[in-house]
Amino acid sequence: MTKHLLKSEITSGKSLKITGSKSESNRLLLLQALYPNITIENLSNSDDSQLMQKALAGDSDIIDIHHAGTAMRFLTAYYSIQEGRQIELTGSSRMKERPIEVLVEALKSLGADITYKENEGFPPLRINGTTFSKSEVELTANVSSQYISALLLIAPSLKNGLHLSLKGQLTSVPYIKMTLRLLEDIGVQTKFEGNEIWIDHLNDIGQSKTMVVESDWSSASYYYSIIALSPVGTQLKLSSYKKDSLQGDSVLSELYKVFGVVTTFSNHNIELQKTSEARLDEMVKFNLINSPDIAQTIAVTAFGLGLQCELTGLHTLKIKETDRLVALKTELEKLGAAITIDENSLRLGKSNSEVPNVAIDTYKDHRMAMAFAPLALVRDISINEAEVVSKSYPTFWEDLETLGIIVK
Known part of the structure; x- marks a missing residue:
């Protein structure tokens, strides 16, 4: 057209x-999947957020997120900790050209079971959900902030939380701070000093909480x-x-x-x-x-x-x-x-x-x-x-x- x-x-x-922020919506959708007591208002009506919702609500073992890059990164982290669940995470032809190795390797260093279905370092991915054995990980700081946020969003679900060390000059700091602020808003204890981030474990958020997306x-x-x-x-x-x-x-x-x-x-x-x-x-x-x-x-x-x-x-x-x-x-x-x-x-x-x-x-x-x-x-x-x-x-x-x- x-x-x-x-x-x-x-x-x-x-x-x-204007529709709700796609960045905030997708973060909150993942947190809602981990903590069902969260209610979201003014959710984005974007394709990306609808794909994220559909993926999190479904039970298919093949999940196609088309062009949604944020969903690809966030869902890679999410499904890696869904113990006992096996899925294939795929997308459009362009998505299969977008690198994801930095995130996959970080998750694997924590204990994730992820393999590449086609080309090394790129989607589609085969993810076998498991329990992570470690709680410390290093990441190059100048990568896409979505890799960093993907790790931070699942961190409260890990039994020992997460200590993330970022090496080099940070990129897109506001997006990292957005993720941390949303975690804090649901009750997660976080600390961000220099290039080090600590996220505490949170078992549940207690009473229901309504989050309004800007x-x-x-x-x-x-x-x-x-x-x-x-x-x-x-x-x-x-x-x-x-x-x-x-x-x-x-x-x-x-x-x-x-x-x-x-x-x-x-x-x-x-x-x-x-x-x-x-x-x-x-x-x-x-x-x-x-x-x-x-x-x-x-x-x-x-x-x-x-x-x-x-x-x-x-x-x-x-x-x-x-x-x-x-x-x-x-x-x-x-x-x-x-x-x-x-x-x-x-x-x-x-x-x-x-x-x-x-x-x-x-x-x-x-x-x-x-x-x-x-x-x-x-x-x-x-x-x-x-x-x-x-x-x-x-x-x-x-x-x-x-x-x-x-x-x-």
């Missing part, structure tokens, strides 16, 4: 309710981009958000000031307002090591405004739904951008020209589709395989139409 977006303006003053900041990023590309004075309200968010992508409220967007927090809502034009003579420089999922949105915003930008801390983008750095370069160049990338960074120079009516390929990556959509405020574009947004934000196109963007 291709969506044709015609150059248009949004209607100022609208309000949208709306997804990654999804909010596309509206920050829309406001940045709109005329001064344009306003938009989003719910439900809080200032002391667990999500690393909440840094958007600070970063987008450089694009002239001011955020006001009030009663679990955020109001975005374009208050000034960005300065075209400035180079936008951000290190996104703690929030790499918003890199695509920021790069497209800068391009749409005619700004130069340099984004670093992006090494984990190469193992996402697609190699996001290569995909960004390819699609921005179609639009006339001057862009260079390396293993860790992206640099956007002055545009060479304005190419009309470009069709953006999405590479089965939801964030490619949504990051490029705001360009409809400055030119006609098309988004190929537009249905991919369902992975994290199924109502995205309908919400754009609500704001006044013309979607054919």
Whole structure:
């Protein structure tokens, strides 16, 4: 399915309710499976969270999580401690290209029984649930935070808890802190000092506990981009958000000031307002090591405004739904951008020209589709395989139409 977006303006003053955070939802779903007294409200309606729910609720011995990378990592850890259960955990062709060896080896060092069904170091996996014999493990610190969180989430179920040592420079610290905060909220004792994390055993959480998921900041990023590309004075309200968010992508409220967007927090809502034009003579420089999922949105915003930008801390983008750095370069160049990338960074120079009516390929990556959509405020574009947004934000196109963007 291709969506044709015609150059248009949004209607100022609208309000949208954004689905719950996929990151929080998937963590809480795993904790709910371990501690059934947990009730979850404002759960994400994303494909990933629905796949996670289905996998945890089912009793099949073959579990296919399609493109859901978070589910693959979290469920690998979860099923490794389900004593007596044998399952095959598989996914899409792209999922079979996404490395998981770091997590598997860490789990095996604790006592897990996991084998590779096809290629060494990659899904699909054969997992025989067992009781872990050890409670200490080492992991390279600059790997995907999902590997680390997968270990932390099962840690309270281990009879002696877990001591995790991280070697090197930490990546995506906010996601690790999110996991620890959610553990603490259900009653788990944790400690995070330097590169060492300790998680105590928790047998049960006692009385039932209701956990409310904050709306997804990654999804909010596309509206920050829309406001940045709109005329001064344009306003938009989003719910439900809080200032002391667990999500690393909440840094958007600070970063987008450089694009002239001011955020006001009030009663679990955020109001975005374009208050000034960005300065075209400035180079936008951000290190996104703690929030790499918003890199695509920021790069497209800068391009749409005619700004130069340099984004670093992006090494984990190469193992996402697609190699996001290569995909960004390819699609921005179609639009006339001057862009260079390396293993860790992206640099956007002055545009060479304005190419009309470009069709953006999405590479089965939801964030490619949504990051490029705001360009409809400055030119006609098309988004190929537009249905991919369902992975994290199924109502995205309908919400754009609500704001006044013309979607054919």
